[in-house]
Amino acid sequence: MGGRGMAPACVASLIFAVVQCGPAVADPVVVDTVAVGESPQGVAVTPDGARAYVTNLSNDSVSVIDTVSNSVIGSPIAVGWEPKGIAITPDASKAYVVNKRDFTVSVIDIPTGTVGPPIDFGLEADTPLEVAITPDGGRAYVTNNDKDNLLVIDTATNTPVGAPIAAGELPQGIAITPDGTRAYVTNTFTNTVAVIDLATEAITTSVAVGVNPVAVAVTRDGDRAYVTNADDDTVSVIDTATNTVTASVPVGDTPVAVAVSPDAKRVYVANADSSDVWTIDTATNAVTGSPIGVGLNPSAVAVTPDGSRGYVTNAGSNTVSVLAFQPSPPRSVTASAGDAQVSVNWSAPDFTGGEPITGYTATAAPGGGSCTTTGATGCTITGLLNGTTYTVTVTATNAVGTSAPSEPSNPVTPSAPPPGPQPSSKKVQKPRDAKGKPPARIKGAGTTVLTGRNALTNAGQRIHTIVDVRVKGSTAQGEVRYYRIVRGPAGKVSIRTYGRPGLKVVLVQSAPATDTYKPFRQRTVYVNGAKR
Structure with missing residues (x-):
């Protein structure tokens, strides 16, 4: 099985996986199992994600899976003897299949499903295993295991080109960088990865990794290469700028296949002897989540270009496990x-x-208070402590599962609202006795005392009196003949009336506030002498 280092598609295999553009993915779950031929080895997904091509080692054939229905379509395509690695060109026109036992490469015309004459390397070939295609689709490179080199194919003519390229001892897996300048090749005999300059066709360095390196995948940005080490159950992480190992990640039993998610946030490792897939978080280079059980002896893994599905070939159970990836x-x-x-x-x-979001959960920290929605992108967490600072993370859920938590929100601190205006603690000021109280009525003709002499409030303040009089239907000059305001000594105020109907009197009494009493103000209205 094989893949390619091209940007438009997302293909992963036992030996090679290329990371393409696409959204984030989380830990996978198995959503389907597809029966294929005997001892499936390699898998590659077309650039549009519509088909997965699977090599069947013991049937000398390739099965084609419709990724919408997850079912095999058509009859198996006959190829050479013991097909293993497979890669698809960036334009999706051809699939290259490495035939391990007859030392050839079969070329499948994808639109027609037909196979042309095999590419025969003659005596140069001996146990070819894997294949990778350059990003421009112009060359295919085949690891030639027993001859310690790479065989080169011109994809325009489907013929061998040039001399074999030295590739280290017992080369197996191969990955090409997205810029097409270098190939990373695993050497199972020396426990190294050979870095080959494709322009000069020479090894520039060899990177020591774990024991029995089998598969290699390069990230879409070309910054890192991930290598499965089958005999010490680790994955080596290579910094491609310095070609040094920056991490060694323990995984399951006998890791033999690797693929990287389209956004390069996750690495998926198939472990042959534990029959599962493990997930590595590339931000921490640590395993995340639980092992995902698949079929018996998984041998290859590929991810669709949109990152929605993964395909794992199970050599021991003659099936392909279909992985679905939870929301980001x-x-x-x-x-x-x-x-x-x-x-x-x-x-x-x-x-x-690939599935609609059915719910969200927002969780506050500390404390774990939460709120949920069935699709709305907002809610309110109640029952929190005022004065405590919180951050909030949110998860998304759909039919596949629940995402990892989001990045935390900005920190916020609940608090009680500020107090409103407080009632005054001062006492109520009012007339102290009858001298300050308005009369019950005003005489229609005669004199009425409005405020008596030395009228004081209970705060000891003198009451100030203002009188406003209106006479209906009169002139300013006439009004004088209908009433008179008389102000006496010590604040005494009286009104003298002369029998005019419609007389309206407004009496306003007031006194200023003191340190312990509120201000006093009282307005009394009389019409025709009656208090309103």
Whole structure:
């Protein structure tokens, strides 16, 4: 099985996986199992993600899987003896199949499903295993295991070109960088990875890795290469800028296949003897989640270009396990604080795993208070402690599973609202006795005392009196004949009336506030002498 180092497609195999553009993916779950031929070895996915091609070692054939229905379509395509590695050209026109036992490469015309004459290397070939295609689709490189070299194919003519390229001892896996300048080749005999300059066709360096390196995958940006070491159950991480190993990650039993998610956030490792797939978080270079059980003796893994599905060939059970990837975390989480609560808003995940989002859960830390929605991108977490600072993460859920938590929100601190205006603690000021109280009525003709002499409030303040009089239907000059305001000594105020109907009197009494009493103000209205 094989893959290619081209940007448009996403192909992973036992030996090689290329990371293409695409959204984030999380830990996978098995959603389907497809029966194929005997001892499936390699798998490659077309650049549009519509088909997965699987090599069947013991049937000398290739099965084609429709990735929408996850079912085999058509009859197996007959190829050479014991097909192993496979890679598809960037334009999806051809699939190159390495035939391990008859030392040839079969070329499948993808639109027609037909196979042309095999590419025969003559005496130069001996146990070819894997194949990788350059990003421009112009060359295919085949690891020639027993001859310690690479065989080169011109894909325009489907003929061998040039001399074999030295590739280290017992080369097996191969990955080409996205810029097409270098090939990374695993050497199982020397426990190294040979770095080959494809322009000069020479090894520039060899990187020591784990025991029995089998598969290699290069990230889409070309920054890192991931190598499975079958005999010490690790994955070596190579920094391609320095060609040094920066991490060694323990995985399952006998890792033989590797693929990288389209966004390079996850690495998927198939372990032959533990029959499972492990996930590595590339940010930490540590295993995340639990092993995903697949079929017996998985031998290859490939990821679709959109990152929604993974295909794992199971050599021991003659099946392909279909992995679905959970949603990526929600994005742009923001929080705002209220009284013992936090309101949270976010954006939907970039990647949904091919299934609609059915719910979100927002969780506050510390404490774990939460709120949920059935699709809305906002909710409010209640029951929090005022004065405690919280951050919030959000997960997305669909039919596949639940995403990893989002990045934390901005920190917020709930608090009680500020107190409103407080009632005054001062006493109520009012007239102390009858001298300051308005009369019950005003005489229609005669004199009425409005405020008596030395009228004081209970605060000892003198009451100030203002009188406003209106006479219906009169002139300013006439009004004088209908009433008179008389102000006496010590604040005494009286009104003298002369029998005019419609007389309206407004009496306003006031006194200023003191340190312990509120200000006093009282307005009394009389019409025709009656208090209103």
